[in-house]
Amino acid sequence: xxxxxxxxxxxxxxxxxxxxxxxxxxxxxxxxxxxxxxxxxxxxxxxxxxxxxxxxxxxxxxxxxxxxxxxxxxxxxxxxxxxxxxxxxxxxxxxxxxxxxxxxxxxxxxxxxxxxxxxxxxxxxxxxxxxxxxxxxxxxxxxxxxxxxxxxxxxxxxxxxxxxxxxxxxxxxxxxxxxxxxxxxxxxxxxxxxxxxxxxxxxxxxxxxxxxxxxxxxxxxxxxxxxxxxxxxxxxxxxxxxxxxxxxxxxxxxxxxxxxxxxxxxxxxxxxxxxxxxxxxxxxxxxxxxxxxxxxxxxxxxxxxxxxxxxxxxxxxxxxxxxx
Numbered sequence: 001x002x003x004x005x006x007x008x009x010x011x012x013x014x015x016x017x018x019x020x021x022x023x024x025x026x027x028x029x030x031x032x033x034x035x036x037x038x039x040x041x042x043x044x045x046x047x048x049x050x051x052x053x054x055x056x057x058x059x060x061x062x063x064x065x066x067x068x069x070x071x072x073x074x075x076x077x078x079x080x081x082x083x084x085x086x087x088x089x090x091x092x093x094x095x096x097x098x099x100x101x102x103x104x105x106x107x108x109x110x111x112x113x114x115x116x117x118x119x120x121x122x123x124x125x126x127x128x129x130x131x132x133x134x135x136x137x138x139x140x141x142x143x144x145x146x147x148x149x150x151x152x153x154x155x156x157x158x159x160x161x162x163x164x165x166x167x168x169x170x171x172x173x174x175x176x177x178x179x180x181x182x183x184x185x186x187x188x189x190x191x192x193x194x195x196x197x198x199x200x201x202x203x204x205x206x207x208x209x210x211x212x213x214x215x216x217x218x219x220x221x222x223x224x225x226x227x228x229x230x231x232x233x234x235x236x237x238x239x240x241x242x243x244x245x246x247x248x249x250x251x252x253x254x255x256x257x258x259x260x261x262x263x264x265x266x267x268x269x270x271x272x273x274x275x276x277x278x279x280x281x282x283x284x285x286x287x288x289x290x291x292x293x294x295x296x297x298x299x300x301x302x303x304x305x306x307x308x309x310x311x312x313x314x315x316x317x318x319x320x321x322x323x324x
Contacts (some may be wrong), residue, residue, distance in 0.1 A: 003029060004270045005024070006268040008250075011265060042139045043106075064099065085203050121133075132193060139189040140189060140216070141187055143214075147283065149207065161218075164211050167208060176200055209278075215265060216261065222260070
C-alpha cells in the first residue's frame, strides 16, 4: 500500500573541508505504513562528532517509533484523539532525547578524544568533564515521520522541512512544525539542555497521500513554493517507478546542493502507492476554496446591510429610553 524513498549526498562545502557527511537518513516501509527520518549534524567546531550524533539520532528514533507503534496498536482507535496523541508524542520525544543522550555518552566513553579533538576543546572552551559539553559534541537536528492508514505524525527539532501531501494531492507545510526562531542559520538541537521544549510535532487521522522529510541542505536550495511544487512530480515518479525515481532523486539532490546550499543534503518520504497520479498544477486541497468573487461581494453587501440595520435599531432604542 505504501512505497518509500531516501537519498543523501555530501555537500561540496564539506568535501572541500574534508569533513565527513553530517547528514543521516532512514526509510522503512511495510504493508501497513512506514517511517522516514532525516538528521543533520551541526558540523561546527564545537560539534566535531555530529556525524556520529546524526546517525545515532536516526537509529534511536527508528527503534523508538517501532516500539511506540506497538503500544499504539494495543489501544482503541478512540484513544488517538488530539489530547492523547499530543501527550503520547511528547513522551516519544522525551524518550528519544534520553536514549540519544545515553547513546552518544556511551560512544564518548568508548572513543577517547584524539589529540586533534582535545585541541578543539581547548580552543572552544569546551570542558569534556562536563556531561552537557560531551553531549554537545554530537549535536544534531532531527525530523521523523510515520504514516499508516488511520494515523500519521511528524516530530521535529531543529531546521529542515516536512511536507504533507493531503488527500487532494496538495503538498503543504504543517503549521505546528514552524519555528520562527530558526532564522539566520540558527537551529535548535537534540544536544540542547532544553531539547524537550524545542520539539514540535504534527499529526492527523485523515488519510493523506504522503509525507516527506528533508534537511536544510535540500530545502535551502529552493524557495518554499517551488519546493512544495516539486512534491507533485516526485509523488508521481516514486509511485510509478520507485527504484528509478530514487536514483534520479539522488542525482537531483546532488545538483540542488552543489548549485544551491552546498551543504550535505538528505531527503526521505513515504507515499500511498495506489493513489491516483497528481495532475500537475490542478491538484485540489481538502481545505474549502474561498468564495467566488461575486459571492464574496454579496456576502460583504449583506454584512454591511446587517451592520446598518443593527445601528438603526440601537439609535431607535436610545430614543425610546430618552423619552421615558
